[in-house]
Amino acid sequence: MSSGFKRDRHGNAKKFDGPKPAAKPAVRNAYTPMFENLRDELDAHHDRRDRIGKASRDITALSKKIIFSLQRVRKIDQDLPSDIQAEIDSRLTEISKLLASIAPEVQGINRYRYARSLVCLEELVEALTFAHYIKTQTLIGYDELCLVVEDLTRRGTVFEDAVMADADEQQPAAAEAKSEINPDAPAISLTDDDYVYGLFDLSGEMMRFATTTSALTGRMASGDTGDNQRTIVEDMHDLGSFFEMLPLRSGNRITWEKKLEVMRQSVRKVEKLGYDRMIRGSERPEGWVPDLSSADQLDPEE
Amino acid sequence: MATPLIDPELFSQLKTKIEADSLVKKDLDQIVDDLNQHVAYTQGVLSRIHSTPRSKYPELFVQIEDGIKKQIEAVAKLAVTASQHPYYKYNYKWTRTVQDSVSTVVLCAWLGGLGSETKPGAVGRLLTIEDIGEIYQVPVNLKDSDAFHITIEEYLLGLINIIDELSRLAMNSVTLGDNALAVQISGFIKDLHAGFQVLNLKNDILRKRVDSIKYAVKRVEDVVYDLSLRNLIPAKTE
Numbered sequence: 001m002s003s004g005f006k007r008d009r010h011g012n013a014k015k016f017d018g019p020k021p022a023a024k025p026a027v028r029n030a031y032t033p034m035f036e037n038l039r040d041e042l043d044a045h046h047d048r049r050d051r052i053g054k055a056s057r058d059i060t061a062l063s064k065k066i067i068f069s070l071q072r073v074r075k076i077d078q079d080l081p082s083d084i085q086a087e088i089d090s091r092l093t094e095i096s097k098l099l100a101s102i103a104p105e106v107q108g109i110n111r112y113r114y115a116r117s118l119v120c121l122e123e124l125v126e127a128l129t130f131a132h133y134i135k136t137q138t139l140i141g142y143d144e145l146c147l148v149v150e151d152l153t154r155r156g157t158v159f160e161d162a163v164m165a166d167a168d169e170q171q172p173a174a175a176e177a178k179s180e181i182n183p184d185a186p187a188i189s190l191t192d193d194d195y196v197y198g199l200f201d202l203s204g205e206m207m208r209f210a211t212t213t214s215a216l217t218g219r220m221a222s223g224d225t226g227d228n229q230r231t232i233v234e235d236m237h238d239l240g241s242f243f244e245m246l247p248l249r250s251g252n253r254i255t256w257e258k259k260l261e262v263m264r265q266s267v268r269k270v271e272k273l274g275y276d277r278m279i280r281g282s283e284r285p286e287g288w289v290p291d292l293s294s295a296d297q298l299d300p301e302e
Numbered sequence: 303m304a305t306p307l308i309d310p311e312l313f314s315q316l317k318t319k320i321e322a323d324s325l326v327k328k329d330l331d332q333i334v335d336d337l338n339q340h341v342a343y344t345q346g347v348l349s350r351i352h353s354t355p356r357s358k359y360p361e362l363f364v365q366i367e368d369g370i371k372k373q374i375e376a377v378a379k380l381a382v383t384a385s386q387h388p389y390y391k392y393n394y395k396w397t398r399t400v401q402d403s404v405s406t407v408v409l410c411a412w413l414g415g416l417g418s419e420t421k422p423g424a425v426g427r428l429l430t431i432e433d434i435g436e437i438y439q440v441p442v443n444l445k446d447s448d449a450f451h452i453t454i455e456e457y458l459l460g461l462i463n464i465i466d467e468l469s470r471l472a473m474n475s476v477t478l479g480d481n482a483l484a485v486q487i488s489g490f491i492k493d494l495h496a497g498f499q500v501l502n503l504k505n506d507i508l509r510k511r512v513d514s515i516k517y518a519v520k521r522v523e524d525v526v527y528d529l530s531l532r533n534l535i536p537a538k539t540e
Contacts, residue, residue: 036500111390112393246313
């Protein structure tokens with residue numbers, strides 16, 4: 001125990017030395033209890049939003065990695081190469097766990113309350129629709145995709161239960177029983193916005209995919225099976241018209257129009273690609289890759 | 303014929319959803335607009351407190367409470383429509399107006415209006431969020447079901463609105479010779495300021511608005527200082 005104290009340059013004891021004295025208890029008045037209640041409510045809300053936001057950032061990063069893996073595929077309308085499928089599966093497992101961890105927090109009224117913290121769903125839609133497109137050359141519907149995401153969330157609870165059951169070796173039977181997906185577990189639902197904005201981003205990925213595959217394989221990606229010879233150029237046109245025909249959203253008009261414009265650019269790039277292939281496809285040296293770095297940005301001059 | 307890229311069903315499904323969404327927004331706009339008019343009228347009548355001596359408040363309350371009654375009716379309409387949809391999907395459409403509406407009610411009650419048999423009106427009465435729910439006949443801070451309600455944020459922002467108005471009244475009440483009211487307002491604003499310090503605020507709109515309270519505190523302190531300098535503060539009556 002020290003009994004000394006610090007002095008200032010005049011030799012007088014310093015007023016505030018060492019750890020600061022504990023803050024004076026706040027003055028209480030008639031309204032303090034009310035504000036304390038409200039504080040607890042607000043704190044719960046902020047904490048929840050933080051937890052959702054953190055999981056959301058991780059899910060976004062994992063979804064982007066899935067998209068990168070998919071961009072390494074060269075053919076559409078057939079199963080993914082096994083190594084890429086394995087990469088994607090392991091990412092999806094992680095996403096499942098994250099979704100399951102926040103699912104109870106975004107039920108009912110909280111689904112839209114935290115919609116802005118859940119932007120990851122847009123990215124996830126992009127990854128899932130892109131994977132579906134490469135495998136089947138079709139666009140997965142809204143209802144179908146909702147089921148996929150709900151299923152992903154519920155599988156996440158199983159993984160967690162399984163881990164907990166593993167630790168508890170005494171009851172292997174319980175672990176066995178739990179490995180079935182519980183249909184009553186809370187699931188995360190997709191909103192229409194998640195789906196539609198995810199699709200907008202899909203068009204960008206398809207453009208990138210079309211560009212790399214046509215440069216590396218020397219032909220435009222297209223269906224392979226019998227009567228399906230549709231190329232990705234046609235698909236881009238279909239997707240483009242699909243968006244052009246949808247009624248304009250009232251409200252978030254600016255985001256909508258921006259996304260629409262980016263999508264138009266993507267369609268343009270792919271049709272230019274189709275034209276190039278047709279006109280001088282054979283003249284291009286094999287393995288030539290166009291510079292994509294500037295193609296990523298929307299040029300306001302155009 | 304191979305399967306097309308896009309199932310035609312999907313298009314009509316999304317189109318229907320978007321059209322329905324636009325309709326809801328149009329409906330809400332109209333309802334909120336209606337509420338806004340009643341809020342603006344009530345605020346207008348309330349602004350007369352700055353030139354009305356306290357003895358004449360009862361006459362003013364008749365008009366104010368009439369405006370509030372119309373607001374309550376409009377909120378009831380809003381609640382019916384809003385409860386048909388996820389609350390937070392469209393909440394942004396009305397939250398500002400509801401805040402303003404709440405603040406007219408809180409201010410009126412603070413000045414001594416909106417008395418009932420169980421809760422008589424008195425100057426300095428602060429309505430809690432639960433009182434607000436009772437007056438509007440709507441739930442507050444709803445967590446377990448997805449329907450219309452008044453949120454904590456709306457209530458707190460409504461309180462901050464009246465702090466500003468009261469700091470103005472402190473000055474004007476002195477002009478009208480009612481020094482006791484100025485002193486009472488000063489005490490109230492300081493207490494509320496202390497109350498807001500209890501909250502853990504994030505960097506959001508509430509934080510911004512709470513930061514503005516200190517200017518109101520400063521304004522009323524200046525008024526009280528001027529009064530005390532001249533020995534004009536009335537002695538406390540029992």
